[in-house]
Amino acid sequence: QKEVEQDPGPLSVPEGAIVSLNCTYSNSAFQYFMWYRQYSRKGPELLMYTYSSGNKEDGRFTAQVDKSSKYISLFIRDSQPSDSATYLCAMSVYGGATNKLIFGTGTLLAVQP
Amino acid sequence: GAVVSQHPSRVICKSGTSVKIECRSLDFQATTMFWYRQFPKQSLMLMATSNEGSKATYEQGVEKDKFLINHASLTLSTLTVTSAHPEDSSFYICSARPIAGPSTDTQYFGPGTRLTVL
DSSP states (O other): OOSEEEOOOOEEEETTOOEEEEEEEOOTTOOEEEEEEEOTTSOOEEEEEEOSSEEEEETTEEEEEETTTTEEEEEESSOOGGGOEEEEEEEEOTTOSSOOOEEOOOEEEEEEO | OOOEEEEOSEEEEOTTOOEEEEEEESSSOOSEEEEEEEOTTSOEEEEEEEETTSOOEEOTTOOTTTEEEEEEETTEEEEEEOSOOGGGOEEEEEEEEOSSSTTTTSOEEOOOEEEEEO
């Protein structure tokens, strides 16, 4: 079993839709959670990071963490064609010597105009 | 803020030559930088962790003599692919972890370097 599981998609939605992207993990030691957006042939761009259970909102993006269920989500409201990209969840064990990030495989999202 | 640059963005070389890729944190200092490799439609694979002033830590299966890493300052790490072969063709991405501030547990990524070995 992989430490981090993420539905690879592709996920296709119409413009304006609410998008839900999800990851599950098996290592209860993970304390720090991130979402990255990666456009084709570009490096990942940090969207959200959080280290507590609950919701964190930033504009059209909401990150949700449920540590009891080992489940994290990223919601995108009023999705735009410019949101079309691959979304990667990542997590790490807080306080680890190197704080290596463990990535999900990424979900490819296409927002249709 | 939190900008990481990579140079070159794209490089094509002949088999057997060596290629150096630079990774710089432009507006913050980073004691730790990471080097990843990404194949098409796949996630990032961590190659090595680079710490300023000390030897890099390589992930299992990554040849340290082939992928030389130098982290000479708090803003610069380099990856040299020695005696490159076509199977080394890939997208190489670096990231840097800030030494201070509210986000020392996250990583900021560079734009990547596409290496093609003929």
